[in-house]
Amino acid sequence: MHLTAVQKQEIFGKYGKSNTDTGSPESQIALFSTRILHLTEHLKGNRKDFSTQRALLKLVGKRRRLLDYLKKKDIERYRAILKELNLRK
DSSP: OOOOHHHHHHHHHHHSSSTTOOSSHHHHHHHHHHHHHHHHHHHHHOTTOHHHHHHHHHHHHHHHHHHHHHHHHOHHHHHHHHHHHTOOO
């Protein structure tokens, strides 16, 4: 899936500090979550697409590392992003 610049700005505006806030952990986690949802839907119909499966696993790992970082730095922001994105933990 290719996210357009407008779609990315909406994600960054909603979860980051501004539309151009691409570096905050919250905005990156939200972007990764959007991509993970899309790849998961793709894999439901294409079970043998192993390159997409590998990309999905790498994205999940990146998101997990960012969540761990955020949990260590600021537990309140961590809890807020989990609630906003409906991630379990």
